[in-house]
Amino acid sequence: MxxxxxxxxxxxxxxxxxxxxxxxxxxxxxxxxDVFLLPRTKYGLVFDAGSTHTALYIYQWPADKENDTGIVNQVETCAVPGPGISSYADNPALAGASLKPCLDKAMTIIPAKLQRDTPTYLGATAGMRLLREQNSTKAEQVFAEVVKAIRQYPVDFRGAQILTGNEEGSFGWITVNYLLETLVKFSFAEKWEHPQATEVLGALDLGGASTQITFQPGGTIEDKNTSVLFRLYGTNYSLYTHSYLCYGQTQALKMLLAALREGSSSPQRILHPCYPKGYQENITTTDLYDSPCVPAPSTPSTAQVLTVTGTGDPVACRTAIQKLFNFTCGAHRTCGFNGIYQPPVQGQFFAFSGFYYTFHFLNLTGQQSLGHVNSTIWAFCNTTWKELVENFPEEKERLHMYCSFAVYILTLLLDGYKFDEHTWSSIHFSRKVANTDVGWTLGYMLNLTNMIPSETPQxxxxxxxxxxxxxxxxxxxxxxxxxxxxxxxxxxxxxxxxxxx
Missing domain, CATH: 1.10.287 (Helix Hairpins)
Structure with missing residues (x-):
């Protein structure tokens, strides 16, 4: 050619x-x-509708990163006024109205042009689980009202649901390990990578109506009802998780009070060994027996006023609290309590929510020895009500309950979850990591928005x-x-x- x-x-x-x-x-x-674009930011909203209160968590992350999975930061937390939404069973419209101040606040934080693209969720935990057991119709009415309230705002509302206990525990575990970068880590090359040879941490959560334990055990999980499998960024995680309904600290201490009344020589007068000496209060039987966790006596009677008097006896307090549990393992070689299978605890643990708040008040979140923790709690429980009020005037509303909370936590961790003097040091009591609250809400949002994909993006x-x-x-x-x-x-x-x- x-x-x-x-x-x-x-x-x-x-x-x-x-x-x-x-x-x-x-x-x-x-x-x-690289294509250089102006950085974009995304926002997410999650309502944590707990048994005693509701909180709104506002998250943000850079959306110009790989697969829109930039590092998530907590921008703000808003405490919803009033009690938990389950408390509005007889007036459900108030449950929806209670959310509006925090939604209004969120609208001032999130730019208007981004609000309609903001994924928004409401998750309810043990308080609503109990209400559903007690009266499913009332539970549905409460949910209908909170959904109606959220839909009045220009957000991408993706639904409200009652989490199962295992979901609550699992999402708390994801939150802990995401924040500590044991699941994925953002590298200098601006890519998510699975960190090599990094051990994940267990999660210990204590709410008002339930408590959860979630961790990766050393061997096979024998009871599939306590097993959950996650595949996150190309790595499989086989977790043990269980939630004990009624063993959150509020419901457990109601069970304690009912048990003390049952053993009292006078049904109208209760001597409480976990309350400080010199403290006295009146409660009604209606308030005491208002939950499926605390069944009313077989012989119903009209509402009565009960007088509760503190005796400040930590030994009797621990004995009474231990009676709330059944530590016999039955057919299981290893168990937690009430016959529930649990493998031996392994690795490091993050203890948050009620675990943290009580121990923070007692100044016990600094990895102190078990001996020091025991002696501190015993000394506090032996302090009279007059001395406590003088020393902690700002905590007067809950001050009489801290001995009960502390002894209950010790009993739950040592006798219930089977930590001992050797494994105690593996528990880290904390509220936040990198200015983000530890709890199930972040893990819940990460899971539903697929921000931690099951496979490494290719x-x-x-x-x-x-x-x-x-x-x-x-x-x-x-x-x-x-x-x-x-x-x-x-x-x-x-x-x-x-x-x-």
Whole structure:
């Protein structure tokens, strides 16, 4: 073909090939270049509708990162006024109205142009689980009102639900390990990576109506009802998790009070060994027996006023609290309490919510020894009400309950979850990590928005390969067309030469 080409044709061919080379090079290098755009921010809202109160958590993250999974930060927390939504069973409209001050606050934080793209969730825990057991119709009415209230705001509302106990424990575990970067870590190369040789931490949660324990055991989980499997960023996690309904600190101490009344010589007068000496209060039987956790006596009676008097006896307090549990394991070789299977605790643990707040008040969140913890609690429980009020005037509303809370936590962790003097040091009492509250809400949002994918994203690699293939095919086609074009030109010139001849 080259013999029939003129010099001009050769120049055209060279120019065309150069152009094809530039185009191909651009296609190859394009996916390797960073595209600089203005940073985008996304927001997320999660209501934690607990048994005693509701809180709104406002999260944000940079959306220009890989798979829209930039590091999540907590922007703000808003405490919803009033009690938990389950308390509005007889007036459900108030449950919805109670959420509005915090929603209004969120609208001042999230830019208006981003509000309609803000995923919003409400998760209810043990308080609503108990109400559903007690009266499912009232539970549905409360939920209908909170949904109606949230839908009045310009957000991407994705639903309200009652979490199971295992979900509550599992999402708390995800939150802990996400914040501590044991699941995924954002590298200097601005990519999420699974950290190598990093152990995950267990999660210990104590609410008002339930308590959860979640951890990765050393062996096989024998009871599948306590097993949950997560695949996060290409790594499988087989977790043990269990939630004990009625063993949150509020409900447990109601059970304690009912048990003390049952053992009292006078049903109207209760001597309480966990309350400080010199403290006295009146409660009604209606308030005491208002939960499925505390069944009313078999012989019903009209509402009565009960007088509760503190005796400040920590030994009797611990004995009374231990009677709330059944520590016999039955058919299980290893168990927690009440016959529930539990493998031996293993690894480090994060203890938050009620565990943290009580121990923080007693200044016991600094990894002190079990001996020091015991002596501190015993000394506090032996302090009279008069001395406590003088020392802690700002805590007067809950001050009489801290001995009960502390002894209950010790009993739950040591006798219930089977920590001992050797494993006690593995428990870290904490409220926040990196200015973000530890609890189930962040893990819940991360899971529902798929911000921790089950597999490592391969989108960038796939795109790069596809561009290479497109560039190669394009070059091949263009070269074929060039070859065909100049072959045709040569053939035409030969015919002209023959005709001239």
């Amino acid at each position: 080259s013999k029939c080409l003129l010099k001009a044709d050769v120049r055209y061919l060279v120019a065309l090939l150069a152009l094809l080379g530039i185009i191909t090079l651009f296609l190859i290098l394009a996916p390797m270049k 989108q960038g690699i796939a795109l790069q390969r596809s561009m290479w293939m497109a560039a190669t095919v394009t070059l091949f086609i263009m070269l074929f067309l060039c070859f065909w074009l100049f072959t045709a030109i040569c053939h035409q010139r030969k015919l002209v030469s023959y005709e001239t001849f």
